[in-house]
Amino acid sequence: MLHATYKTGLVFFPAFDWAISPTHPEREERLLYTQDQVFEEGLLDIEGIREFKPELVTVADVRRVHFCVPNENRVMTESHFISAGGAKTIGKAVMDKRVDKGFALVRPPGHHAMRVVHGARGFCNVNIEAIMIEYLRKAYGIRKVAIVDTDCHHGDGTQDIYWHDPDTLFISLHQDGRTLYPGSGFPDDLGGPNALGTTLNIPLPPFTSEEGVLYAVNHVVLPVLDEFKPDIIINSAGQDNHFTDPITNMNFSAQGYARLTTLLKPDIAVLEGGYSIEGALPYVNLGIILAMAGIDYSKVTEPNYDPEAIRQTPQISRAIEKTCEQVLANWNNRNAIREKLYGSSEYADRSRSVFYDTDNLIETQHEQVRICRQCGGALKIDSSSDRGLHVLAVHVPSNACDECRQTALKWYDTADVNRYDMLFLQDRTEDKFLIKSATV
Ligand SMILES: [Zn+2]
Ligand SMILES: [Zn+2]
Ligand SMILES: [Zn+2]
Numbered sequence: 131m132l133h134a135t136y137k138t139g140l141v142f143f144p145a146f147d148w149a150i151s152p153t154h155p156e157r158e159e160r161l162l163y164t165q166d167q168v169f170e171e172g173l174l175d176i177e178g179i180r181e182f183k184p185e186l187v188t189v190a191d192v193r194r195v196h197f198c199v200p201n202e203n204r205v206m207t208e209s210h211f212i213s214a215g216g217a218k219t220i221g222k223a224v225m226d227k228r229v230d231k232g233f234a235l236v237r238p239p240g241h242h243a244m245r246v247v248h249g250a251r252g253f254c255n256v257n258i259e260a261i262m263i264e265y266l267r268k269a270y271g272i273r274k275v276a277i278v279d280t281d282c283h284h285g286d287g288t289q290d291i292y293w294h295d296p297d298t299l300f301i302s303l304h305q306d307g308r309t310l311y312p313g314s315g316f317p318d319d320l321g322g323p324n325a326l327g328t329t330l331n332i333p334l335p336p337f338t339s340e341e342g343v344l345y346a347v348n349h350v351v352l353p354v355l356d357e358f359k360p361d362i363i364i365n366s367a368g369q370d371n372h373f374t375d376p377i378t379n380m381n382f383s384a385q386g387y388a389r390l391t392t393l394l395k396p397d398i399a400v401l402e403g404g405y406s407i408e409g410a411l412p413y414v415n416l417g418i419i420l421a422m423a424g425i426d427y428s429k430v431t432e433p434n435y436d437p438e439a440i441r442q443t444p445q446i447s448r449a450i451e452k453t454c455e456q457v458l459a460n461w462n463n464r465n466a467i468r469e470k471l472y473g474s475s476e477y478a479d480r481s482r483s484v485f486y487d488t489d490n491l492i493e494t495q496h497e498q499v500r501i502c503r504q505c506g507g508a509l510k511i512d513s514s515s516d517r518g519l520h521v522l523a524v525h526v527p528s529n530a531c532d533e534c535r536q537t538a539l540k541w542y543d544t545a546d547v548n549r550y551d552m553l554f555l556q557d558r559t560e561d562k563f564l565i566k567s568a569t570v
Contacts, residue, residue: 134178135424139223139232140168141216143184148209148238150488155377155405156253160237167412168419179423182223184216184236187261191218193563194264195291196256197246197523197554199515205247210255213238217262217400224362224397225270231422233367233399234258235415241279241366241402242312244290246523248515249489252283252312259366259400260291263298266362267528268561273297276360278351278394279304280343280387281368281402282378284315288366289329294322294499294506297529299330299358303346305371305380306333311487317456320464322499323472324507327464330354332457335449336379339442340386342450343371347393349454354461365396369404369414373440374432377405381440384410388417388427396422409433475501492516500538504531508538521552528558535559542566 144161151157173179189202191214198205213236220232240259242252249255263275277292279285279302292298300321307313321329332346355363369375371382391399399418404411413432420427460467472478477498484493493515500508506527514520522545526538535557542555542564553566 132176132425134176136230136422137178138419138423139180139182139220139229140419141182141184141220141232141234141236143212143216143236145209145213145237148207150253156238160404160407160411161235163408163412164235164415167416171416173416173419176423176425179419180229182219184212184219186211187214187218187265190563191261191265192256193556194268194558194561195245195260196243197511197513197521197556198256199246199248199513199519199521200552205249205255210238212236214240214256214258214261217258218265220398220400221262221266222269225266231397233401233419233422235401237401239402241281241285241288241368242283243287244484245525246493246495246511246513248493248513248517248519249486249491251287251484251486251488253488254287257287257291259288259364262398262400263364272361274358274360275299275362275364276301276355276358277364277366278396279366279368279402280371280390281366282370282375282380283311283368283403284331285366286312286314289315289319292325293329294325294509295527296325296328296506299328299354299360301330301332301351301354303332303334303343303351305378306335309336310378317453317460320460320467322507323468323475323478323501324499324505326468326471327461330457330461332453334380334453335446337381337442338446338450339381339440340383340389340437342442342446343382343386344389344393345447345450346454347390350457352393353458362398363394363396365391365394365399366402367399367418368402369411372404372406372410372414374406374409374434375404381442383435383437383440384413384417384430384432385427385435387414388421388430391418391421472501477501500534502531502534505529505534508534508541510538510541519551521554522550523554524556526555526557526559530559
């Protein structure tokens with residue numbers, strides 16, 4: 131009988147009653163084929179691989195991460211509570227040592243959901259990895275977390291949530307934003323003034339094959355993880371780099387994904403995208419599960435797999451080498467870059483607009499963070515959407531120093547309630563969330 135070297139937990143939640151539309155790539159069948167494959171291959175009969183039933187996250191779990199406008203129940207369906215709940219279930223199973231590793235095969239996905247949520251972006255409403263991570267931080271006291279996002283699309287939502295957090299290393303490998311949604315994620319995007327360098331982006335040219343992805347993992351991801359020394363490694367496992375994926379242009383394979391998992395050794399994987407639902411997802415997910423469990427995956431082959439036919443060109447190899455050099459140089463010079471950009475400034479500001487492509491609305495944000503060497507910094511976000519709601523969101527990071535906490539509380543206490551539809555305070559030092567509004 132087959133035996134898993136690492137006890138591995140799985141959660142399945144295909145969300146049968148949730149789809150953006152019947153023909154949308156993000157629909158129910160995405161996970162049904164994987165589930166069939168896992169049953170047919172007898173994975174759950176392997177000693178050491180077991181299934182867990184997903185629980186639901188609570189509103190309090192969501193409020194550790196997001197400012198939902200106007201509230202959680204308006205931007206989330208029950209499927210979102212269960213999808214994030216499936217990730218939480220796996221996180222708990224790993225932390226409680228009921229398994230060594232775990233994979234949440236759930237949808238809807240989450241990595242395009244940012245800290246403030248007015249609606250859905252890139253098929254995502256709430257960030258299921260971040261909700262899981264902040265639950266684990268609170269419940270188990272873990273501090274340093276690494277998230278490696280291997281979805282083909284830039285994990286811009288996860289990047290946004292952890293932009294100011296020096297304790298969370300976020301590395302995204304993705305198809306170059308000049309050629310794919312959401313159009314962001316370049317090597318010079320390194321995080322905010324209090325966390326510069328703990329965001330790293332590795333854009334890869336279209337038609338990158340396993341050679342290129344694994345090169346970036348070996349030359350950047352692994353050495354940086356080695357230096358950062360996270361308590362836990364999370365893989366945002368998007369399977370849409372596959373050569374058959376209908377909405378992307380990459381040349382990755384199931385063997386490549388399995389090999390990547392073996393190299394990365396994630397404690398937890400959470401499914402993100404992947405829209406080749408019959409030709410890729412069942413094989414890629416199977417390869418990842420076997421690799422996590424430490425079982426031979428060399429026989430996992432999808433239809434039409436021919437490594438020669440999808441081999442990357444020498445130009446692509448050279449472009450990837452150059453990008454990796456640049457990302458590593460930024461990582462090694464992060465302290466000098468921070469000094470140069472922010473020196474002795476007291477606050478840093480940024481203004482931007484965020485397009486919610488799935489819900490077709492535009493948000494305008496003005497953000498201010500207190501520059502601090504002790505903590506992630508007091509953060510306030512003035513946000514309004516073109517649907518009319520205008521809110522002020524104030525965040526106190528969980529490791530906040532006294533001065534940052536006092537600054538944030540003062541922002542919340544002295545803000546003019548008549549100027550905003552709602553004021554929010556997310557105080558992670560006390561794990562509380564407050565709401566003020568002139569009409570309540
Ligand atoms: Zn994706
Ligand atoms: Zn501080
Ligand atoms: Zn405003």
